[in-house]
Amino acid sequence: MYASVIERDESLDSLAGHCIAARTIIEASGTSVMRQLIDLLLFEIGVAMAKATETEQQPARSN
Template structure:
């Protein structure tokens, strides 16, 4: 997959895309799963905070950040769908 932006060709949007947009596209449709995943990771974060290493904390924080990005993209997609109706 090229690193340079492309375009959606499905007629739903005409926006520049990045590698991250493509990477999160399959996750966006499963926002309920993202909520569940976030809850589990937050619980894991609490355990890691109590008895994990600094590397473990950094990794779970990165995972939580990525989940947040995917959730934000899902919200953005929902708003665009509402506006287009």
């Protein structure tokens, strides 16, 4: 349900970029709840990116 189901690709990078842009606007004119929510979303995106990178770097196991 969490980051493990998202693969790191261009769409995840694009999502991060859009959220960073939204964070800038929210910082200027949003509420504290909006800031908390976008920060949580950015954190989850970062976790997903890290997990995808970790998975990519693991060598394939032979049976």
